[in-house]
Amino acid sequence: MEYLTIALTKGRLAVQTLELFEKIGISCPEMRDGRSRKLIFADEKQKIRFFLAKAGDVPTYVEYGAADLGVAGKDAILEEGRRLYEVMDLGFGRCRMCVCGPKEAGERLLHHEQIRVATKYPNIARDYFYNKKHQTAEIIKLGGSIELAPILGLSEVIVDIVETGSTLRENGLTVLEEICPLSARVIVNQVSMKMENQRISRLIRELKQVLQEESL
Ligand code: PRP
Numbered sequence: 001m002e003y004l005t006i007a008l009t010k011g012r013l014a015v016q017t018l019e020l021f022e023k024i025g026i027s028c029p030e031m032r033d034g035r036s037r038k039l040i041f042a043d044e045k046q047k048i049r050f051f052l053a054k055a056g057d058v059p060t061y062v063e064y065g066a067a068d069l070g071v072a073g074k075d076a077i078l079e080e081g082r083r084l085y086e087v088m089d090l091g092f093g094r095c096r097m098c099v100c101g102p103k104e105a106g107e108r109l110l111h112h113e114q115i116r117v118a119t120k121y122p123n124i125a126r127d128y129f130y131n132k133k134h135q136t137a138e139i140i141k142l143g144g145s146i147e148l149a150p151i152l153g154l155s156e157v158i159v160d161i162v163e164t165g166s167t168l169r170e171n172g173l174t175v176l177e178e179i180c181p182l183s184a185r186v187i188v189n190q191v192s193m194k195m196e197n198q199r200i201s202r203l204i205r206e207l208k209q210v211l212q213e214e215s216l
Helices: 012-023 055-064 074-080 105-110 122-132 148-152 166-170 190-195 197-215
Strands: 004-009 040-043 048-053 069-073 085-089 095-101 115-119 137-141 157-162 174-182 184-188
Touching (some): 004 012, 012 069, 085 197, 095 105, 105 115, 115 122, 122 137, 122 157, 148 157, 157 174, 166 174, 190 197
Antiparallel strands (some): 069 184, 085 184, 095 157, 095 174
């Protein structure tokens, strides 16, 4: 039997995903060793291997079939726009994609004035402003700490993830519009879905069952 390869998003999502997999009897103790520099971990009995990747890279590995499955945030899935199947909402990693800024910027949004938007998610921002709001926007891509942009006058607003809202609050910013809710999703390569249908379907079924039992 060949390995089923699963791409995980480095960080908190990976930790929560592995906890979930342990509940259906799939585990790699090696992966819990924080000091290890190893990149790929296998459950030899089940012939499943996991690897850790950056959020935006997970959909890429899955589209090309380098990973049969992946667990990624809906933000990364939307931003990358890859050809793949999104088959399941894992329910954790819940947050929202929002347009944020100082209160005053709300006026510019309301009146559909030309606006500058800083973001780590240029595709999501472009789609929202051009296709949904029909507002002319200049999208400025940044790598992180997006909240700095309106404070320093680089942009009027930002498009970013809001979880607790404390980053915004501590920097005098607020949610102006909500774009969409986000959470961790299971994604599947389109060819693997056909070739490994039995194993993948079983995996998804077992994951769904655990989540359902937990919600009761
Ligand atoms: C994300 C996001 C916000 C923050 C929101 O940043 O970009 O800055 O979390 O969380 P909160 O609403 O609970 O305060 P992340 O930690 O991923 O780092 P980044 O600045 O590199 O994007």
